[in-house]
Amino acid sequence: MMARPQAGAAARIRRPGPDDAAEVLEVIGRVHAGARDCGPVTFDEATVRRWLTRPGRYADKDRYAYLAPDGFLGYRWQHGNDQVFIERVVASSAATTRALWAVAASNSTVAGTARAQVGPSDPLWWMLREQDADIAERESWMLRLLDAPAAIAARGFPATELAVPLQVTDDLRPANSGRWDLTVRAGQGRLSRHRTDPGSPSRAGPAPLALGARGLAALYAGTPVATLRRAGLADGGIPDADAALDGAFAATPFMLDGF
Numbered sequence: 001m002m003a004r005p006q007a008g009a010a011a012r013i014r015r016p017g018p019d020d021a022a023e024v025l026e027v028i029g030r031v032h033a034g035a036r037d038c039g040p041v042t043f044d045e046a047t048v049r050r051w052l053t054r055p056g057r058y059a060d061k062d063r064y065a066y067l068a069p070d071g072f073l074g075y076r077w078q079h080g081n082d083q084v085f086i087e088r089v090v091a092s093s094a095a096t097t098r099a100l101w102a103v104a105a106s107n108s109t110v111a112g113t114a115r116a117q118v119g120p121s122d123p124l125w126w127m128l129r130e131q132d133a134d135i136a137e138r139e140s141w142m143l144r145l146l147d148a149p150a151a152i153a154a155r156g157f158p159a160t161e162l163a164v165p166l167q168v169t170d171d172l173r174p175a176n177s178g179r180w181d182l183t184v185r186a187g188q189g190r191l192s193r194h195r196t197d198p199g200s201p202s203r204a205g206p207a208p209l210a211l212g213a214r215g216l217a218a219l220y221a222g223t224p225v226a227t228l229r230r231a232g233l234a235d236g237g238i239p240d241a242d243a244a245l246d247g248a249f250a251a252t253p254f255m256l257d258g259f
Contacts, residue, residue, distance in 0.1 A: 010099045016067040017059075021049035024065075028072050031090040037119065038156075038222070039253035066103055071096035075104055077111070086116040088256050089124075097123055119254045141255065143217045148176040151220065152191040157184045162244040165194060165208035167236065168216055176216070179208060184248045209237030209245070222251030 016024055022045050032040045051057035058065035062077040071091030078085050084107045091097040101124065108114065115136065118124055124133065145151045148168065163183045170176035179194040194208075211219065215233035219225065225242040228234035 010102065012096070013066050013068045013071075013073075013099055013103065016052055016065055018049045018053045020067060021045045021052055024048055024052070024067060024072060027067065027070065028088075028090055031071065031092050034092050035121075037254070038251040039255050040119075041255055041257045066100060068096045068100065071100050073100040073103060075107075078115075081110050083113045083115060084111040086114060088117065089122075090256075094123075098127065101127065117256055119256065120252050139258065143221055144213065145176065145217055145220060146173060148173075148180070148216065149191040152182065152189040155189055155220065157187050157189050157248050158250070159187055160244075160248055161185050162241075162248055164237075164241045164245060165206060166191075166216075167208040167210040168212075169210070170213040170216070172213065176213070189248075206238055206241065207236050209241060210235045219245065219249055221253050222249050 025042070025045060025048055028040075029042060052059050052065065054060055055063075057063065058074045060076075064073075064075055066073040068091065070093055072088065073086070074088045075084055075086040077083070084104065086104045089097070089100050089104065091100055104114070104116075116124065116133075148170075161184060163181065166180045166182050168176055168178060168180060180191050181194050183190045183192070209225070211228070211234055215228050218228055218233060224246050225234055225237070226246075
Protein backbone atom coordinates (compact mmCIF):
# COMPACT_ATOMS: atom_id res chain seq x y z
CA MET A 1 0.00 0.00 0.00
CA MET A 2 1.33 3.42 -0.98
CA ALA A 3 0.31 6.88 0.14
CA ARG A 4 -1.94 8.78 -2.25
CA PRO A 5 -0.36 11.30 -4.63
CA GLN A 6 -0.88 15.01 -4.08
CA ALA A 7 -3.78 16.57 -5.94
CA GLY A 8 -2.77 18.20 -9.21
CA ALA A 9 0.47 16.29 -9.70
CA ALA A 10 -1.14 13.80 -12.08
CA ALA A 11 -2.37 16.63 -14.32
CA ARG A 12 1.20 17.36 -15.39
CA ILE A 13 1.84 13.79 -16.56
CA ARG A 14 1.48 12.94 -20.26
CA ARG A 15 2.37 10.23 -22.74
CA PRO A 16 5.55 11.24 -24.65
CA GLY A 17 6.11 10.62 -28.34
CA PRO A 18 9.19 10.49 -30.59
CA ASP A 19 9.44 14.29 -30.74
CA ASP A 20 9.83 14.36 -26.95
CA ALA A 21 13.10 12.39 -27.01
CA ALA A 22 15.27 15.41 -26.13
CA GLU A 23 13.01 16.37 -23.23
CA VAL A 24 12.95 12.81 -21.90
CA LEU A 25 16.74 12.74 -21.89
CA GLU A 26 16.95 16.15 -20.23
CA VAL A 27 14.47 15.23 -17.50
CA ILE A 28 16.11 11.88 -16.69
CA GLY A 29 19.56 13.45 -16.65
CA ARG A 30 18.40 16.32 -14.44
CA VAL A 31 16.82 13.92 -11.95
CA HIS A 32 19.98 11.79 -11.65
CA ALA A 33 22.21 14.86 -11.40
CA GLY A 34 20.02 16.41 -8.72
CA ALA A 35 20.11 13.19 -6.69
CA ARG A 36 23.90 12.95 -7.18
CA ASP A 37 23.42 9.42 -8.49
CA CYS A 38 26.49 7.49 -9.54
CA GLY A 39 26.43 5.07 -12.47
CA PRO A 40 23.19 5.51 -14.49
CA VAL A 41 23.73 5.18 -18.24
CA THR A 42 22.68 7.89 -20.67
CA PHE A 43 21.76 7.46 -24.34
CA ASP A 44 21.73 9.64 -27.44
CA GLU A 45 18.60 11.35 -28.69
CA ALA A 46 18.24 9.09 -31.76
CA THR A 47 18.11 6.00 -29.53
CA VAL A 48 15.46 7.46 -27.23
CA ARG A 49 13.45 8.64 -30.24
CA ARG A 50 13.48 5.06 -31.52
CA TRP A 51 12.33 3.80 -28.12
CA LEU A 52 9.37 6.21 -28.19
CA THR A 53 8.33 5.14 -31.70
CA ARG A 54 6.04 2.14 -32.12
CA PRO A 55 7.11 -0.61 -31.84
CA GLY A 56 9.74 0.57 -29.37
CA ARG A 57 11.03 0.03 -25.88
CA TYR A 58 8.49 2.48 -24.45
CA ALA A 59 5.86 2.42 -27.17
CA ASP A 60 3.92 -0.71 -28.09
CA LYS A 61 0.65 -2.40 -27.21
CA ASP A 62 2.12 -3.69 -23.92
CA ARG A 63 4.73 -0.94 -23.33
CA TYR A 64 4.04 2.49 -21.87
CA ALA A 65 5.86 5.68 -20.95
CA TYR A 66 4.77 8.76 -19.01
CA LEU A 67 6.56 12.10 -18.83
CA ALA A 68 6.30 14.94 -16.32
CA PRO A 69 8.30 18.18 -16.15
CA ASP A 70 10.46 16.56 -13.49
CA GLY A 71 9.96 12.84 -13.91
CA PHE A 72 9.66 9.82 -16.20
CA LEU A 73 8.01 6.39 -15.97
CA GLY A 74 8.45 3.42 -18.27
CA TYR A 75 6.79 0.03 -17.78
CA ARG A 76 5.49 -2.97 -19.68
CA TRP A 77 3.27 -5.99 -19.21
CA GLN A 78 4.80 -9.44 -18.87
CA HIS A 79 3.30 -12.94 -19.01
CA GLY A 80 0.11 -11.64 -20.51
CA ASN A 81 -1.67 -9.61 -17.86
CA ASP A 82 -0.18 -11.45 -14.89
CA GLN A 83 2.75 -9.14 -14.20
CA VAL A 84 3.82 -5.52 -14.68
CA PHE A 85 7.51 -4.75 -15.01
CA ILE A 86 8.30 -1.17 -14.00
CA GLU A 87 11.54 -0.51 -15.82
CA ARG A 88 12.21 3.04 -14.72
CA VAL A 89 10.66 5.59 -12.35
CA VAL A 90 12.69 8.73 -11.74
CA ALA A 91 11.47 12.07 -10.42
CA SER A 92 12.82 15.13 -8.65
CA SER A 93 9.87 16.07 -6.45
CA ALA A 94 7.84 14.09 -3.93
CA ALA A 95 4.61 14.99 -5.72
CA THR A 96 5.77 13.67 -9.10
CA THR A 97 7.35 10.59 -7.55
CA ARG A 98 4.06 9.63 -5.94
CA ALA A 99 2.06 10.50 -9.04
CA LEU A 100 4.18 8.32 -11.32
CA TRP A 101 4.12 5.41 -8.91
CA ALA A 102 0.33 5.84 -8.71
CA VAL A 103 0.13 5.45 -12.50
CA ALA A 104 2.12 2.21 -12.29
CA ALA A 105 0.09 1.01 -9.30
CA SER A 106 -3.18 1.59 -11.15
CA ASN A 107 -2.55 -1.74 -12.89
CA SER A 108 -2.83 -3.63 -9.60
CA THR A 109 -6.50 -4.47 -10.25
CA VAL A 110 -5.36 -6.67 -13.16
CA ALA A 111 -1.75 -7.68 -12.52
CA GLY A 112 -1.05 -10.18 -9.78
CA THR A 113 2.60 -9.15 -9.44
CA ALA A 114 4.55 -5.95 -9.98
CA ARG A 115 8.32 -6.04 -10.48
CA ALA A 116 10.25 -2.78 -10.34
CA GLN A 117 13.82 -1.99 -11.30
CA VAL A 118 15.05 0.59 -8.80
CA GLY A 119 18.26 1.99 -7.35
CA PRO A 120 19.54 1.15 -3.86
CA SER A 121 18.35 4.48 -2.43
CA ASP A 122 15.06 4.70 -4.32
CA PRO A 123 12.34 6.56 -2.36
CA LEU A 124 9.94 3.68 -3.01
CA TRP A 125 11.16 1.96 0.17
CA TRP A 126 10.14 5.00 2.24
CA MET A 127 6.78 5.51 0.52
CA LEU A 128 5.24 2.14 1.33
CA ARG A 129 2.84 2.04 4.26
CA GLU A 130 3.52 -1.66 4.76
CA GLN A 131 6.47 -3.89 3.94
CA ASP A 132 4.88 -5.05 0.73
CA ALA A 133 8.05 -5.10 -1.39
CA ASP A 134 11.04 -7.43 -1.32
CA ILE A 135 14.36 -7.48 -3.16
CA ALA A 136 13.82 -10.42 -5.48
CA GLU A 137 16.93 -10.11 -7.63
CA ARG A 138 20.16 -8.14 -7.68
CA GLU A 139 22.43 -8.12 -10.70
CA SER A 140 26.10 -7.26 -10.34
CA TRP A 141 28.08 -5.68 -13.16
CA MET A 142 31.76 -5.60 -13.95
CA LEU A 143 33.99 -2.52 -13.88
CA ARG A 144 37.53 -2.16 -15.14
CA LEU A 145 39.70 0.95 -15.49
CA LEU A 146 41.32 0.82 -18.95
CA ASP A 147 43.06 4.18 -18.61
CA ALA A 148 43.51 4.92 -14.91
CA PRO A 149 44.53 8.62 -15.16
CA ALA A 150 41.69 9.38 -17.60
CA ALA A 151 39.16 7.53 -15.42
CA ILE A 152 40.18 9.48 -12.31
CA ALA A 153 40.05 12.78 -14.23
CA ALA A 154 36.54 12.01 -15.52
CA ARG A 155 35.14 10.94 -12.15
CA GLY A 156 33.37 13.39 -9.87
CA PHE A 157 34.61 13.89 -6.31
CA PRO A 158 33.28 15.73 -3.26
CA ALA A 159 34.74 19.05 -2.16
CA THR A 160 37.64 17.53 -0.25
CA GLU A 161 41.40 17.55 -0.55
CA LEU A 162 43.78 14.62 -0.38
CA ALA A 163 47.14 13.46 -1.66
CA VAL A 164 47.73 9.70 -1.44
CA PRO A 165 50.45 7.59 -3.09
CA LEU A 166 49.32 4.43 -4.88
CA GLN A 167 51.19 1.41 -6.16
CA VAL A 168 49.13 -0.20 -8.94
CA THR A 169 49.75 -3.61 -10.52
CA ASP A 170 47.83 -4.32 -13.72
CA ASP A 171 49.23 -7.18 -15.79
CA LEU A 172 46.80 -6.71 -18.69
CA ARG A 173 47.12 -2.92 -18.88
CA PRO A 174 50.80 -2.20 -18.15
CA ALA A 175 50.26 1.54 -18.63
CA ASN A 176 48.19 1.50 -15.42
CA SER A 177 50.95 -0.16 -13.41
CA GLY A 178 53.52 1.63 -11.28
CA ARG A 179 53.79 4.25 -8.58
CA TRP A 180 51.21 7.05 -8.77
CA ASP A 181 50.30 10.17 -6.83
CA LEU A 182 46.55 10.55 -6.42
CA THR A 183 45.36 14.08 -5.65
CA VAL A 184 41.83 15.38 -5.20
CA ARG A 185 41.09 19.08 -4.98
CA ALA A 186 37.97 21.20 -5.60
CA GLY A 187 35.95 18.23 -6.82
CA GLN A 188 38.50 17.07 -9.37
CA GLY A 189 40.87 14.12 -9.23
CA ARG A 190 44.27 13.60 -10.81
CA LEU A 191 46.46 10.53 -11.06
CA SER A 192 50.03 11.46 -11.99
CA ARG A 193 53.26 9.50 -12.12
CA HIS A 194 55.30 9.68 -8.94
CA ARG A 195 58.48 11.61 -9.55
CA THR A 196 61.49 12.18 -7.33
CA ASP A 197 63.57 15.30 -7.80
CA PRO A 198 67.18 14.08 -8.34
CA GLY A 199 68.52 17.22 -6.67
CA SER A 200 66.53 16.89 -3.46
CA PRO A 201 67.39 14.74 -0.43
CA SER A 202 65.91 11.25 -0.52
CA ARG A 203 62.70 11.01 1.49
CA ALA A 204 60.73 7.83 1.88
CA GLY A 205 57.38 9.58 2.36
CA PRO A 206 54.20 7.72 3.27
CA ALA A 207 53.89 4.11 2.18
CA PRO A 208 51.76 3.77 -0.97
CA LEU A 209 48.52 1.84 -0.96
CA ALA A 210 49.08 -1.25 -3.12
CA LEU A 211 46.21 -2.18 -5.43
CA GLY A 212 45.70 -4.58 -8.29
CA ALA A 213 43.31 -3.99 -11.19
CA ARG A 214 40.37 -5.38 -9.22
CA GLY A 215 41.15 -3.35 -6.12
CA LEU A 216 41.55 -0.13 -8.12
CA ALA A 217 38.21 -0.65 -9.87
CA ALA A 218 36.46 -1.44 -6.59
CA LEU A 219 37.93 1.67 -4.92
CA TYR A 220 36.80 3.73 -7.92
CA ALA A 221 33.26 2.42 -7.43
CA GLY A 222 33.17 3.41 -3.75
CA THR A 223 34.20 0.23 -1.92
CA PRO A 224 35.73 1.10 1.49
CA VAL A 225 39.45 0.47 1.77
CA ALA A 226 38.88 -1.71 4.86
CA THR A 227 36.73 -4.02 2.73
CA LEU A 228 39.45 -4.18 0.08
CA ARG A 229 42.01 -5.08 2.73
CA ARG A 230 39.88 -7.90 4.14
CA ALA A 231 39.29 -9.22 0.62
CA GLY A 232 43.02 -9.22 -0.08
CA LEU A 233 42.68 -6.52 -2.75
CA ALA A 234 44.65 -3.79 -0.95
CA ASP A 235 47.80 -3.68 1.12
CA GLY A 236 50.23 -1.14 2.55
CA GLY A 237 49.32 2.51 2.95
CA ILE A 238 48.45 4.18 6.25
CA PRO A 239 45.16 4.37 8.24
CA ASP A 240 44.77 8.13 7.78
CA ALA A 241 44.97 7.71 4.02
CA ASP A 242 42.33 4.96 4.16
CA ALA A 243 39.86 7.32 5.80
CA ALA A 244 40.61 10.07 3.27
CA LEU A 245 40.15 7.69 0.34
CA ASP A 246 36.84 6.43 1.76
CA GLY A 247 35.54 9.99 1.95
CA ALA A 248 36.71 10.92 -1.54
CA PHE A 249 35.44 7.81 -3.32
CA ALA A 250 32.24 7.30 -1.30
CA ALA A 251 29.46 6.27 -3.69
CA THR A 252 26.74 3.69 -4.24
CA PRO A 253 26.84 3.15 -8.01
CA PHE A 254 23.95 1.52 -9.84
CA MET A 255 22.34 1.23 -13.26
CA LEU A 256 18.73 0.88 -14.35
CA ASP A 257 19.70 -0.76 -17.62
CA GLY A 258 20.66 -4.34 -18.43
CA PHE A 259 23.03 -5.63 -21.06
